[in-house]
């Protein structure tokens with residue numbers, strides 16, 4: 001274990017002690033202001049984007065893309081910060097490093113996005129899933145990657161990267177649907193976005209194109225259900241269709257059970273949660289780093305059918321950017337989780353010219369009288 005991780009362990013113990021003292025003295029202290037730079041304990045803006053927060057053994061771990069100030073590719077890798085109170089975050093360095101080895105899947109200069117970390121009780125390991133793009137190939141590789149570690153702060157070991165479900169049909173396609181998909185031909189469509197092209201996409205044209213080699217996987221998240229089954233949710237088929245896939249018990253692979261959601265709907269940045277008997281999925285549209293209107297879907301089973309509902313966002317972001325709800329307050333979701341009893345929508349306000357400076361927002365999710373999620377703008381969030 002390297003010195004930085006030891007230091008982080010000591011920092012957690014010290015922080016636990018300090019947290020009691022500080023919490024008593026500053027019980028009314030608010031956490032942070034949404035959409036403003038959020039400094040770690042060293043005063044540096046938290047450079048962990050597209051990520052997630054995991055609670056484990058009395059501490060919180062925030063994983064995210066450690067972005068360079070300029071450019072889109074990774075020098076470092078996936079960052080991890082720790083906290084015992086969700087306010088004071090200590091930089092624990094890199095949980096997963098890019099590799100100096102030429103030809104490695106995670107060679108320095110690759111793109112790692114949207115890391116999600118799970119604790120696996122069976123294997124007693126932390127498992128990280130992330131979106132991986134191979135060095136020098138833009139966004140064409142479209143793979144999901146797996147890494148694991150015995151410690152929440154790493155170092156995580158890279159396990160493998162892959163496309164999804166080669167030669168496997170989704171659970172929600174009938175024999176007739178499969179026959180229709182087999183009649184499509186993606187190479188025949190020189191012009192995209194026409195009604196005819198869209199009809200072919202909805203039939204599964206890109207699913208069929210990638211059937212032998214495996215399905216694309218870009219923006220992604222994970223979700224553990226109340227029965228312990230864990231799922232991977234990803235933007236596939238040229239970002240046109242979402243896939244929800246069951247993970248194996250060790251979280252290092254797929255069982256082969258999966259469904260397509262909203263074929264041709266062009267959803268990115270999926271975040272999935274459950275409230276009572278309802279499953280909710282909040283996504284963005286696909287406009288690169290620019291904000292757009294969020295989409296929400298509801299289902300009574302993780303396997304669907306999923307019904308689309310209006311965006312849950314309400315109001316206008318206060319502060320310097322004044323972004324309205326129909327632009328998701330200038331942000332794009334990265335994770336939804338319950339922390340300290342609050343269900344939180346976590347998101348990035350991307351700064352594509354300086355990705356490291358992208359801002360964070362965490363917004364509490366409320367429910368209206370019909371039990372539908374509502375996410376109003378909240379400036380100061382109490383954690």
Ligand code: DGJ
Pocket residue numbers: 050113114219268269287288289332
């Ligand atoms: C939007 C995605 O949500 C981000 O994670 C990133 O992949 C950008 N697109 C790249 O343009």
